[in-house]
Amino acid sequence: MVALRDRVLSVDILRGITIVLMIMxxxxxxxxxxxxxxxHAEWSGYTPTDLVFPFFLFIVGISIVFAYQGKSVDSATYRKIIVRSLKLIGLGLFLGAFTIHFPFFKDFADIRFPGVLQRIGVVFFFAAILYVNFNWKVLIGICASILIGYWLFMGFVPIHGVAPTFDRAPNNWSNYLDLHILGTHMWKDDYDPEGILSTLPAIASSLCGIFTGLILTSKKPSKEVVLLGLGGALLIVGSLWAPVFPISKANWSSSFVLVSAGWANLVLALIYYLSDVRKIxxxxxxxxxxxxxxxxxxxxxxxxxxxxxxxxxxxxxxxxxxxxxxxxxxxxxxxxxxxxxxxxxxxxxxxxxxxxxxxxxxxxx
Structure with a gap:
């Protein structure tokens, strides 16, 4: 844990805003x-609501830096990461399975396996493991590889000889894998917004938060300006990518990762300036x-x-x-x-x- 005097107030405020918006x-x-x-947007495009969950995963990345920066990487560290991940996944599965009728759990076939807490747990696990093992340069390479690789796979690898699509259809790779692996354990009959394949770019959302966390814990002056520049750059790149890989929370598209991380940095920059710089x-x-x-x-x-x-x-x-x-x-x-x-x-x-x-x-x- 970060000592109270060392905490970045803007991150605490943004985390709280995000979690209550998720509830609302x-x-x-x-x-x-x-x-x-x-x-939420019906499929492609995005609304303010679509930004809420990626904001939280972004903050998960920042928190990973605060929690593990400078810590020795040993079995105790890995154990803490694993236990925290399993707790989050377990809580999510409980919510997905719970019913008020005896025996208080749904029939197995009706239980939804993916979910918000499950995704947070999985993303935290991989992002934390990557952070404690690699420096920021390698992490940038991993993040870029995830985003580009996801785009190429989703957009260019045929499904049983049929050209893939980014739309809500059987030949969408994310939908296809969820349907054939999860079966009835999904949110909808044909797709799940927290599905298996789309969790991969969600990890990149958290890696973007790690990069911001490294900026916040660095000795760089005018960090709010750096965050503004980073946020603007991510928004531009994500928007330029959108014509060939549409912005979509349902797919958690690579353009969506960049655009949502861009907005997260811009909002954080404003809160950081007011709370941590101006001390308002x-x-x-x-x-x-x-x-x-x-x-x-x-x-x-x-x-x-x-x-x-x-x-x-x-x-x-x-x-x-x-x-x-x-x-x-x-x-x-x-x-x-x-x-x-x-x-x-x-x-x-x-x-x-x-x-x-x-x-x-x-x-x-």
Whole structure:
């Protein structure tokens, strides 16, 4: 762990903002009425919501630098990395399998194997192992190789003699592998946004965070300017790549990795300048959420499942009853009602994070 006096406040704030946004976009009052920026792009392109998860993986990379820079690489280090990865994967699998009905787990065929926490665990494992074994020059080469290799494989290697596609189709390599390896254990019948092959470029997202972490822990002056330059460069390269490898969170395309890392650097540069350079005090509530980020996210997922499953009147779940009876009114649009419900949920978990912080309850996963 990094001593409190050595922490980069902007990273803590960005982590907290990211985790509560992940919760908010996952819990609208009704999925039938959501403002477009709070939805994922249908396939290609991206919305602000599509940037939230890669931001978190980016911060995972920064945290790896803070946690392991200068540490000796021994069996204890590898053991800690492995244990943390398995905890994250285990929590994700539990959320995917849990049901309120006895015996409290879904039928095996209905359990979704991939998921957000599972991807965080896998990405953390590989990014951390790479970081403790290679210098930044080798890591840049590995990151570039992942992104270019993923593009070439996805775009040019035929599937049983059929030209591959980046679209949502059976001849999309990511969809094809998920369907033939995971079978029924996917989010949708034909693809999973946290699938097997697309986890590879997700590791590159975390490597981009490692490069930013190395900048933040260096003695370089005007780090906010460096981050702005890096963010702008990544945005440009990703946008130039997009015509031949479309930006897509569903595929976690290489252009998406660069564009999302570009935005992450730009946002971090602004927060870094305000909090770490100008010493303007703001965003403490998000720091509290960031200190228990995984715990808060897991609780939001678990409680959300309970509220969506437990019936209060034989017809409506707790979730739908609260939404219909408190947030739905003739004088406001359904989109606004749905947003206010999600905003309330986000505020609840911010308050929970604050209480946990004040009581010095820090649960490290």
């Amino acid at each position: 976009v996952n819990t609208p009052g009704t999925w039938a009425h959501v403002y477009p920026p709070l939805l 005090k703001f965003g403490s509530i998000f720091r509290y959420a960031g200190s228990n980020a995984i715990t808060i996210f897991f609780l939001a997922g678990f409680i959300g499942r309970l509220m969506g499953s437990i019936k209060v009147d034989g017809e409506n779940s707790i979730h739908s009853w609260l939404f219909k009876n408190i947030y739905v009114h003739d004088f406001m649009s359904m989109e606004l009602s749905s947003f206010l419900y999600a905003f309330t949920v986000m505020c609840f978990y911010l308050l929970l994070a604050y209480v946990m912080f004040r009581k010095n309850i820090i649960i490290k996963v």
